[in-house]
Amino acid sequence: MNNKFSLSTIIRPHILTLTPYSSARDEYTGKEGIFLDANENPFGSVGQESYNRYPDPYQSAIKEKLAPIKGVRPGQIFLGNGSDEPIDLLVRATCTPGQDRILIMPPTYGMYEVSASINDVPLTKVPLTPDFQIDTDAVLAAITPDTKIIWICSPNNPSGNLVQASAIQTLLEQFAGLVVVDEAYIDFAEVESWTQRLDEYPNLVVLQTFSKAWGLASLRLGMCFASEDLIRILNKIKPPYNISGPTQQLLLNALDGVEAKNQMVIDILHERDTLRNMLNDLPLVKKVHPSDANFLLVQFEDAKAVMDYLLSEKIIVRDRSRVILCDGCLRITVGTRDENVAVIDALKKYHQNAVEA
Structure with a gap:
C-alpha cells in the first residue's frame, strides 16, 4: 500500500470541481420510451442500418461483460477511443500545462511524449537499462514535487520484454503520483496482469487494448483499469459519446469469443x-x-x-x-x-x- 498517495492532490483542482456535460443519456438511462430528448432524427438513418440514436455514453453492457473476463469490477473500467484517449485524459486530468511533469523511460511507446507535448506538459526522461529494465534508483531520484505520472510499458514497446515486477512495485509504493502500466501486449506474456492488484494500490492505472490479441485494431478501442474514484474522473472529462454504437455492438459480440x-x-x-x-x-x-x-x-x-x-x-x-x-x-x-x-x-x-x- 502507498500511504503517500491521495487522488485529491493528483487531480487538477478545477477538474475535481468541474460540472461535467450532462447528455440526454445521462438524464434518462432507460431503454424503452418515446425519445424526444436528444434532438435525434426520429425517422431512422440513411442506409439499411439504424444509427439515429445516441449510444450508451458509459458502455455499461460491455463493462458488465468484460469485468469477469478481466477479474475486475465494472466500475474499475474506462473504455476509450484506443488507448490513446485514456493516455490523453490522464495527462489532462492531472497536469497543469507548463508546470506539472510526467516521467517516461525510453525506449517506450511514443504517445506518452506526444500527449505531453500536445498538452504542454514537460517531460522527465530516465532511460531504461541496457537490458530494458527500470533503473529504479534513477527514477526515484528524478521525481520532483511536480511529477504527476510515471509511465511504464510492460511488455515494453519496442523491446518486447516484461519489466521486472519488483521495480514496478517499488514505484507504486514510493511515488505519490499515478503509476501507469501499459499492458497492450500482456496477452502474449506468461504473467498475471497488474489489474489484479488495483485494490492494493490506489495509484495504479493499467492500460490494455483490443487491438493486438483480440485482432480488433480497426475498432480503435482501448481499456483503462483504475480505482472507481479515478474512473469517475475520466468519465467526467471524456467526450459524451466517445465509443460509437456500432463499435459497442461489435465488441459485445467479440467478447463471446474469448x-x-x-x-x-x-x-x-x-x-x-x-x-x-x-x-x-x-x-x-x-x-x-x-x-x-x-x-x-x-x-x-x-x-x-x-x-x-x-x-x-x-x-x-x-x-x-x-x-x-x-x-x-x-x-x-x-x-x-x-x-x-x-x-x-x-x-x-x-x-x-x-x-x-
Whole structure:
C-alpha cells in the first residue's frame, strides 16, 4: 500500500470541481420510451442500418461483460477511443500545462511524449537499462514535487520484454503520483496482469487494448483499469459519446469469443518462437532480443540497408535504429507462417546479394 498517495492532490483542482456535460443519456438511462430528448432524427438513418440514436455514453453492457473476463469490477473500467484517449485524459486530468511533469523511460511507446507535448506538459526522461529494465534508483531520484505520472510499458514497446515486477512495485509504493502500466501486449506474456492488484494500490492505472490479441485494431478501442474514484474522473472529462454504437455492438459480440482469442494467442506465440529460431540462424542477424510480446526486436549489421531491401520486396517492418538503446534494430511483428517465411527468404536473398557484391 502507498500511504503517500491521495487522488485529491493528483487531480487538477478545477477538474475535481468541474460540472461535467450532462447528455440526454445521462438524464434518462432507460431503454424503452418515446425519445424526444436528444434532438435525434426520429425517422431512422440513411442506409439499411439504424444509427439515429445516441449510444450508451458509459458502455455499461460491455463493462458488465468484460469485468469477469478481466477479474475486475465494472466500475474499475474506462473504455476509450484506443488507448490513446485514456493516455490523453490522464495527462489532462492531472497536469497543469507548463508546470506539472510526467516521467517516461525510453525506449517506450511514443504517445506518452506526444500527449505531453500536445498538452504542454514537460517531460522527465530516465532511460531504461541496457537490458530494458527500470533503473529504479534513477527514477526515484528524478521525481520532483511536480511529477504527476510515471509511465511504464510492460511488455515494453519496442523491446518486447516484461519489466521486472519488483521495480514496478517499488514505484507504486514510493511515488505519490499515478503509476501507469501499459499492458497492450500482456496477452502474449506468461504473467498475471497488474489489474489484479488495483485494490492494493490506489495509484495504479493499467492500460490494455483490443487491438493486438483480440485482432480488433480497426475498432480503435482501448481499456483503462483504475480505482472507481479515478474512473469517475475520466468519465467526467471524456467526450459524451466517445465509443460509437456500432463499435459497442461489435465488441459485445467479440467478447463471446474469448476461446478464439486465446487460440490466436497460442498460434502467435508458436510463430514467434519459430520466427526467432529462423532469425537466429541468419548470419546477418546480430541479436534477437527476448520478447514477451507479438513482435521481435532484431539487431542487424546494417539495419537501414536491410529495411530498404525489405521495403523493395513489399515487406514492411519498423525501423527502430534511431531510438535510444535500439541501435541497428528493426521491429518485426510476428505474422502468419507464410508471412514469416517470406521475411526469412527475403533476408536470405539480401545476404546472398551482399556476399556476391
